[in-house]
Amino acid sequence: MGKKRKLMKVYPIEENCVSCRYCEVACTMVHSKSKDPVKAYKLENLLPRATVEVKGAVSLSLMCRHCKHPFCFDSCISGAIQVDENGQVHLDEEKCVGCWNCVLVCPFGAAHPYVSEEKRHSFKCDLCGDRGFPACVEACPNRALVYDYER
Amino acid sequence: MKYVIVGNSAAAVGCITGIRKVDKESPITVISYESSCYSKPMIADVLIDIPQEKLIYRDEKFFEENKVELILGHRAVKVNTDSKVVVLDSNELVPYDKLLISTGAKPFIPPIPGADRKGVFTFTELSSALAFKDYIKKNGVEEVVVVGSGFIGLEVAYFLAKIGVKVTVVELLERALAKALDERSSQIVETLMKEEGVEFIFKDSVAEILGDEKVSSVKLGSGKVLKAGAVVIAVGVRPNTELAQTAGVKVNAGIETDGHMETSVKDIYAAGDCIECLDITDGKVKPLPLFPLAFEQGFVAGLNMAGKEMEYLGGLPLNSLKFLPVPVLNAGIVTPPDSSYEVFVNDRFEEKGFYRKAILKDGKLVGFVAVGQIDRVGILTNLIRQKIDVSPVKERLVELDFGLVDLPQWWREEKLKQDKTAYKDWRAV
Numbered sequence: 001m002g003k004k005r006k007l008m009k010v011y012p013i014e015e016n017c018v019s020c021r022y023c024e025v026a027c028t029m030v031h032s033k034s035k036d037p038v039k040a041y042k043l044e045n046l047l048p049r050a051t052v053e054v055k056g057a058v059s060l061s062l063m064c065r066h067c068k069h070p071f072c073f074d075s076c077i078s079g080a081i082q083v084d085e086n087g088q089v090h091l092d093e094e095k096c097v098g099c100w101n102c103v104l105v106c107p108f109g110a111a112h113p114y115v116s117e118e119k120r121h122s123f124k125c126d127l128c129g130d131r132g133f134p135a136c137v138e139a140c141p142n143r144a145l146v147y148d149y150e151r
Numbered sequence: 152m153k154y155v156i157v158g159n160s161a162a163a164v165g166c167i168t169g170i171r172k173v174d175k176e177s178p179i180t181v182i183s184y185e186s187s188c189y190s191k192p193m194i195a196d197v198l199i200d201i202p203q204e205k206l207i208y209r210d211e212k213f214f215e216e217n218k219v220e221l222i223l224g225h226r227a228v229k230v231n232t233d234s235k236v237v238v239l240d241s242n243e244l245v246p247y248d249k250l251l252i253s254t255g256a257k258p259f260i261p262p263i264p265g266a267d268r269k270g271v272f273t274f275t276e277l278s279s280a281l282a283f284k285d286y287i288k289k290n291g292v293e294e295v296v297v298v299g300s301g302f303i304g305l306e307v308a309y310f311l312a313k314i315g316v317k318v319t320v321v322e323l324l325e326r327a328l329a330k331a332l333d334e335r336s337s338q339i340v341e342t343l344m345k346e347e348g349v350e351f352i353f354k355d356s357v358a359e360i361l362g363d364e365k366v367s368s369v370k371l372g373s374g375k376v377l378k379a380g381a382v383v384i385a386v387g388v389r390p391n392t393e394l395a396q397t398a399g400v401k402v403n404a405g406i407e408t409d410g411h412m413e414t415s416v417k418d419i420y421a422a423g424d425c426i427e428c429l430d431i432t433d434g435k436v437k438p439l440p441l442f443p444l445a446f447e448q449g450f451v452a453g454l455n456m457a458g459k460e461m462e463y464l465g466g467l468p469l470n471s472l473k474f475l476p477v478p479v480l481n482a483g484i485v486t487p488p489d490s491s492y493e494v495f496v497n498d499r500f501e502e503k504g505f506y507r508k509a510i511l512k513d514g515k516l517v518g519f520v521a522v523g524q525i526d527r528v529g530i531l532t533n534l535i536r537q538k539i540d541v542s543p544v545k546e547r548l549v550e551l552d553f554g555l556v557d558l559p560q561w562w563r564e565e566k567l568k569q570d571k572t573a574y575k576d577w578r579a580v
């Protein structure tokens with residue numbers, strides 16, 4: 001049977017979250033072309049891959065869990081979603097055809113739809129693969145997000 | 152151990168994935184009469200000239216990496232369970248220790264006189280989609296009649312309208328997608344389709360397909376005659392169980408399987424559109440020909456074939472009208488069958504462009520519809536799957552910002568902190 005996976009992912013700690021949404025801003029910025037938080041929202045119409053949820057006193061930031069059994073992978077009709085040998089779940093936005101199956105089945109609501117005039121595809125947390133370290137974790141002033149080995 | 156899979160689509164790829172989680176080495180042979188592993192839900196895109204390579208679901212590299220031997224262009228015609236071999240149409244014998252039957256579904260063709268005329272098509276395989284496209288191009292077809300307003304019929308109609316073909320959908324029931332959608336969302340879909348130029352005729356049927364050698368018009372039950380250069384019959388699919396029957400496997404509405412996806416015959420498993428499966432939302436066993444389910448069933452079959460025991464979670468209707476500009480998603484039961492169900496509606500479609508509806512039974516979510524704004528609705532799908540008591544937050548289920556903060560704290564503890572996201576962790580609580 002498969003050996004233990006060596007995967008690091010982002011863990012939310014709801015006790016520490018004050019819903020400042022710095023993680024959302026950082027996420028949008030690093031995934032933008034301009035690398036500017038305002039331009040990313042306003043001009044590039046980008047949306048964060050981390051979602052801060054708030055209800056009364058509880059809040060937390062949620063992003064793709066890179067599930068051990070990713071339902072998004074089962075459901076993906078284009079082959080855009082793939083799992084690598086470490087268990088990281090990748091979504092190729094170019095290959096995606098925007099069928100929304102992953103949005104329909106992700107138990108965490110972590111695969112999001114993106115619709116614009118020219119494009120439609122889904123998007124989700126990529127663990128900042130290009131950057132080496134998740135920007136949301138860096139941006140969080142309250143240690144409400146930690147980057148840690150899979151449990 | 153020698154694994155053989157008949158079929159080369161969603162369920163087959165799920166099965167290969169499942170087997171290779173457990174057994175990295177033993178040979179796997181895949182048999183299919185089609186020449187590639189393409190994405191079946193995407194075949195209607197050929198009408199709008201999608202490049203063929205974009206239709207590929209798994210390329211050669213996938214099969215190489217997973218050490219899969221492909222036998223393509225050949226039909227499996229018989230399974231001999233005594234000698235444990237699959238017989239091909241070339242008379243070649245393919246021995247197996249564990250066999251997966253994932254032969255998919257076949258289009259249902261009602262007995263309409265004239266249905267054998269040239270220009271009458273079904274639309275469930277790449278070859279049929281290409282043949283249809285070729286026919287309308289070569290014959291300069293300007294008018295098409297689509298029989299049936301299911302997902303396939305509507306998708307074909309929508310793309311035809313997009314490329315400027317006049318298309319009429321003829322539907323026996325009183326509205327579009329009557330079996331899959333509730334009245335409101337079906338009305339929204341109809342409006343969107345009409346905006347693209349698709350016409351509908353409801354509560355009528357095609358009584359006869361007229362023409363000489365080629366179809367030229369159709370006559371409806373009401374007596375009305377519609378000009379038609381081609382006809383697409385899309386009134387549903389039925390499990391393709393022919394091969395299973397040669398093995399003496401028990402077949403009802405589809406191939407019967409147990410919780411491990413094993414059929415009534417030892418060492419023969421089945422998955423995908425060819426089987427009947429438990430719908431966890433109404434407890435009935437029925438064909439649920441859907442891509443995500445086919446993959447998942449194949450995956451579970453693969454684990455079990457390779458010796459890792461795993462119980463299938465059960466299926467549920469999961470639909471996305473992927474061709475429409477406005478997303479329309481639904482899962483489970485969308486119209487309450489009786490008054491014991493609770494219904495919550497948040498209809499802001501006219502002002503804000505979204506509609507949400509949730510259906511509950513005994514404090515548990517059994518279905519929903521989401522139109523327009525669909526972000527994060529997978530949370531709802533999982534609530535159906537895990538049968539979590541949502542009575543404390545039931546009014547919130549149709550709000551756009553419904554989220555994990557609305558779920559019990561133990562759920563977040565288990566899923567987020569402890570990473571309980573393996574297949575078995577998604578069982579009903």
Ligand SMILES: Cc1cc2nc3c(=O)[nH]c(=O)nc-3n(C[C@H](O)[C@H](O)[C@H](O)COP(=O)(O)OP(=O)(O)OC[C@H]3O[C@@H](n4cnc5c(N)ncnc54)[C@H](O)[C@@H]3O)c2cc1C
Pocket residue numbers: 099157158159160161162163182183184185191192193194195225226227228253254255256274275276302303306391394422423424425440441442443445469471473
């Ligand atoms: C136009 C269209 C649109 C669709 N859109 C959606 C959608 O948006 N969402 C969704 O969830 N589902 C959709 N579906 C349904 C989805 O495609 C199926 O549920 C899914 O493909 C089922 O996978 P499967 O592996 O069970 O079988 P199939 O995909 O049907 O594949 C069957 C395989 O078996 C092979 N085969 C059959 N018999 C034999 C034999 N005797 N010998 C050798 N090979 C054999 C075939 O060549 C094929 O490779 C759509 C279907 C169609 C036709």
Ligand code: SF4
Pocket residue numbers: 063064065066067069070071072073089105106107108109110111124
């Ligand atoms: S998108 Fe959702 S289902 Fe897919 S791996 Fe991430 S959390 Fe899991």
Ligand code: SF4
Pocket residue numbers: 072075076077078079080081091095096097098099100101102103121122
């Ligand atoms: S929306 Fe894109 S990534 Fe998601 S399942 Fe469909 S094709 Fe795959």
